[in-house]
Amino acid sequence: MSNTERRRILVTSALPYANGPIHLGHLVEYIQTDIWVRFQKMQGHECYYVCADDAHGTPIMLRAKQEGIEPEQLIKRISEEHQADFSEFLIDFDNYYSTHSDENKTLSAGIYTALRDAGHINKRSIHQAYDPVENMFLPDRFVKGTCPKCGTDDQYGDNCEACGTTYDATELKNAVSVISGATPIEKASDHYFFKLADFTDMLNSWLNEGHLQEETANKVKEWMQDELREWDISRDAPYWGFEIPDAPGKYFYVWLDAPIGYMASFKNLCDKNNIEFDDFWKPGGNTELYHFIGKDIVRFHALFWPAVLTGSGYRTPDNIFVHGFLTVDGQKMSKSRGTFIMARTYLEQLQPEYLRYYFAAKLSNGVDDIDLNLEDFMQRVNSDIVGKVVNIASRCAGFIKKKFNGQLSAELPAPDLFKEMTDASEKIAGLFESRKYNQAIREIMALADKANQYIDDEAPWVKIKNEDTVAEVQAICTQGINMFRVLVAYLKPVMPALAEGSEAFLNCDAINWSDISKPLLSHEISQFKPLMTRIEKEKIDAIIEASRQNLSTQAAAISGPLADDPISDEIEFDDFAKVDLRIARIIKAEHVKGADKLLQLTLDLGGATRNVFAGIKSAYAPEELEGKLTVMVANLKPRKMRFGMSEGMVLAAGPGGKDLWILNPDDGAQPGMKVK
RNA sequence: GCCCCUGUAGCUCAGUUGGUUAGAGCAACCGACUCAUAAUCGGUAGGUCGAGUGUUCGAGUCACUCCGGGGGCACCA
Numbered sequence: 001m002s003n004t005e006r007r008r009i010l011v012t013s014a015l016p017y018a019n020g021p022i023h024l025g026h027l028v029e030y031i032q033t034d035i036w037v038r039f040q041k042m043q044g045h046e047c048y049y050v051c052a053d054d055a056h057g058t059p060i061m062l063r064a065k066q067e068g069i070e071p072e073q074l075i076k077r078i079s080e081e082h083q084a085d086f087s088e089f090l091i092d093f094d095n096y097y098s099t100h101s102d103e104n105k106t107l108s109a110g111i112y113t114a115l116r117d118a119g120h121i122n123k124r125s126i127h128q129a130y131d132p133v134e135n136m137f138l139p140d141r142f143v144k145g146t147c148p149k150c151g152t153d154d155q156y157g158d159n160c161e162a163c164g165t166t167y168d169a170t171e172l173k174n175a176v177s178v179i180s181g182a183t184p185i186e187k188a189s190d191h192y193f194f195k196l197a198d199f200t201d202m203l204n205s206w207l208n209e210g211h212l213q214e215e216t217a218n219k220v221k222e223w224m225q226d227e228l229r230e231w232d233i234s235r236d237a238p239y240w241g242f243e244i245p246d247a248p249g250k251y252f253y254v255w256l257d258a259p260i261g262y263m264a265s266f267k268n269l270c271d272k273n274n275i276e277f278d279d280f281w282k283p284g285g286n287t288e289l290y291h292f293i294g295k296d297i298v299r300f301h302a303l304f305w306p307a308v309l310t311g312s313g314y315r316t317p318d319n320i321f322v323h324g325f326l327t328v329d330g331q332k333m334s335k336s337r338g339t340f341i342m343a344r345t346y347l348e349q350l351q352p353e354y355l356r357y358y359f360a361a362k363l364s365n366g367v368d369d370i371d372l373n374l375e376d377f378m379q380r381v382n383s384d385i386v387g388k389v390v391n392i393a394s395r396c397a398g399f400i401k402k403k404f405n406g407q408l409s410a411e412l413p414a415p416d417l418f419k420e421m422t423d424a425s426e427k428i429a430g431l432f433e434s435r436k437y438n439q440a441i442r443e444i445m446a447l448a449d450k451a452n453q454y455i456d457d458e459a460p461w462v463k464i465k466n467e468d469t470v471a472e473v474q475a476i477c478t479q480g481i482n483m484f485r486v487l488v489a490y491l492k493p494v495m496p497a498l499a500e501g502s503e504a505f506l507n508c509d510a511i512n513w514s515d516i517s518k519p520l521l522s523h524e525i526s527q528f529k530p531l532m533t534r535i536e537k538e539k540i541d542a543i544i545e546a547s548r549q550n551l552s553t554q555a556a557a558i559s560g561p562l563a564d565d566p567i568s569d570e571i572e573f574d575d576f577a578k579v580d581l582r583i584a585r586i587i588k589a590e591h592v593k594g595a596d597k598l599l600q601l602t603l604d605l606g607g608a609t610r611n612v613f614a615g616i617k618s619a620y621a622p623e624e625l626e627g628k629l630t631v632m633v634a635n636l637k638p639r640k641m642r643f644g645m646s647e648g649m650v651l652a653a654g655p656g657g658k659d660l661w662i663l664n665p666d667d668g669a670q671p672g673m674k675v676k
Numbered sequence: 677g678c679c680c681c682u683g684u685a686g687c688u689c690a691g692u693u694g695g696u697u698a699g700a701g702c703a704a705c706c707g708a709c710u711c712a713u714a715a716u717c718g719g720u721a722g723g724u725c726g727a728g729u730g731u732u733c734g735a736g737u738c739a740c741u742c743c744g745g746g747g748g749c750a751c752c753a
Contacts, residue, residue, distance in 0.1 A: 139752090140752065141752095215680085215681070218680080219680070219681095219748075222679075222680080222748085222749090223748095223749090226749095229751075229753095231753070232752095232753075253753085255753070295747075295748090296747090296748095298748095299753070300753080304753090324681095324746080324747090325746080325747085327745090327746080330745080331745090332746085361688085361689090361701095362688075362689085366681095367681080367747095368681075368682070368746085369681095369682090369745095369746060369747085371688080373687065373688065375687070375703095376687055376688050376702075376703095377688095379687080379688095379702055379703070380687095380688075380701085380702065382702095382713095382715095383701085383702060383703095383715090384701085384702085386713060386715075387713085387715050387716080388715090388716090390712095390713080390715095391712060391713075391715055391716070392712090393712095394711085394712045394713070394715080395711045395712035395715080395716080396711080396712085397711095397712090398711065398712075399711070438688095438689075438690090439690085442689085442690080442700075442701075445701070446700085446701090449701095452715095452716055452717075453716090453717070455711080455712095455716080455717095456709080456716060456717045456718090457717085459709085459711085460711065461709085461710065461711040461712090462709095462711095464711080473711095477711090530713060531713095532713085533713065534713065534715095
């Protein structure tokens with residue numbers, strides 16, 4: 001690597017939104033980026049990794065209000081939480097900042113002004129839902145009402161979840177503002193638009209210059225086939241953001257100043273560390289710029305952002321690395337299943353490097369989703385890292401320490417094998433560089449297998465017992481420990497703390513990519529301590545349990561019958577047919593002496609009568625029931641209860657207590673009829 | 677409704693421009709070993725490559741249809 005040029009690289013991850021905590025889904029991206037940046041730095045390149053909280057927008061404004069604090073206080077608190085999470089996950093930003101900063105304000109205003117002066121900004125009036133109580137315009141998702149098409153209640157202002165119709169928030173019937181409950185009115189307002197279509201040619205050529213992964217480029221080209229509409233970049237007061245310089249009462253839409261936050265965070269770093277900002281952001285700077293993002297925000301980064309940058313005299317990114325979403329056990333993260341796992345919840349139970357390793361083992365350079373399979377996670381980490389890699393050091397260290405005073409031998413007994421391992425360096429580096437971490441990990445683990453095989457073949461535990469061969473043990477273990485060191489070097493971008501612990505054990509300087517080919521010889525190592533322990537199943541269970549509990553303590557938790565009580569496993573028709581359901585008339589209902597929950601029902605099946613005890617006392621008075629038709633399971637095996645024989649079961653729905661409703665057939669059904 | 681991605685051993689994934697008996701790791705099973713955090717080493721078994729049809733001398737690899745999973749769009753960016 002010494003003969004290659006020292007690259008100058010600026011890297012960003014997407015800015016987390018400052019209204020909630022970091023979860024495992026977020027971490028896919030930060031871990032992916034951090035690995036790449038650590039790798040670049042290990043190569044000796046000049047690489048900066050900047051990020052920031054995305055601190056503007058309506059949701060933050062409203063949340064602060066709800067908590068009775070100023071937005072500044074809210075974003076400060078959230079930023080501290082975010083940074084604590086990132087730091088513990090060993091995400092090593094060179095700078096972590098906020099979009100609510102002087103630098104960002106200046107840069108946003110400058111970019112806007114440049115766009116305006118070049119004629120890329122258009123101003124026109126639009127109509128929008130307006131909350132007359134709160135005196136603010138309402139984004140679609142802050143209006144709810146009845147669908148104008150199908151009449152379903154409680155639908156958002158953009159489309160109906162029941163019938164799928166899309167409409168304007170102003171078309172909703174009985175519309176209410178989610179914020180105040182007031183009926184929104186329609187109101188006109190001037191908005192500022194970015195004329196994206198001005199950049200059609202520029203974008204078309206940019207898209208063909210190989211800046212994007214193929215799949216991403218295809219997606220963006222698909223969007224380019226339609227005419228590029230103007231992008232609304234302004235919002236009316238009250239809004240939490242930056243006021244537009246020449247438009248009092250108008251603010252930049254959060255998505256305008258968010259990516260500029262990348263620049264602002266870097267500007268902040270430059271000012272602290274004497275880095276030339278323009279080298280990285282003006283055209284022709286001989287530097288590289290990369291954004292790591294999720295596939296949900298491709299539009300902003302691959303369409304608007306290059307256009308905005310070009311229109312205001314800045315450079316465009318060299319690439320936008322798009323990754324997929326995280327699923328857990330093959331399904332979308334779910335609060336009710338306990339798989340919506342917060343970074344903090346994870347950290348309370350497990351070490352960050354387990355997850356860093358697992359993600360690395362799964363991540364490719366594609367946009368496919370990756371799955372966190374919890375069983376696989378545990379097995380994989382335990383067997384790869386603890387069983388294979390760390391085990392090499394563990395099984396050699398004892399001999400060296402006890403028998404040879406911690407001294408490594410002066411030569412390697414198997415230099416060819418060592419060379420084979422260091423020769424893999426270029427291939428593995430190429431895989432890290434191209435973000436095929438999964439392949440890199442596979443290569444590294446194959447080498448770890450080789451190391452263990454070598455030790456097994458040499459059997460130092462046998463040779464140590466023989467006078468003639470005892471001297472060989474020192475060399476064998478020196479070989480083993482040096483192979484371990486190479487593996488740690490390869491894994492260092494992924495597992496920096498393991499590397500640090502290993503450096504202490506090896507009693508050597510920080511390992512870099514360039515010095516792996518020089519083995520440690522005639523060198524004293526330190527006492528071996530377990531560098532990493534196994535993942536215990538209980539810890540994973542605890543994470544799931546804690547994530548479930550988060551659910552119940554969160555006000556806005558998603559719940560409902562389906563979430564609380566998911567649909568059971570699929571059955572065959574024959575299974576259903578075994579259940580004989582009949583219409584029954586309740587001809588008599590009475591209290592049962594000594595029973596807290598039961599009512600005794602006499603049911604007429606159109607000829608036969610049945611005596612049934614039903615646990616519905618909490619919801620019904622006997623007199624309410626007499627004469628009613630309902631549905632019963634007629635062929636249920638009679639069951640002896642404390643108060644007598646119960647010959648069937650009436651059907652009811654609901655969580656229990658007062659909330660319990662028996663089934664009622666529609667008019668016309670007669671006692672005894674089969675339900676099918 | 678339209679469009680994109682995806683579906684390979686129990687699990688996680690590789691499978692190059694279609695070409696001989698479909699690969700790896702983990703798990704399972706058998707054996708060896710005991711230095712090591714019950715780790716390691718050797719071996720065995722396990723797949724009609726989601727289903728079907730087609731193109732071809734030949735298809736996991738191409739085309740079409742269907743099914744399952746993920747996502748995008750339907751004037752919201």
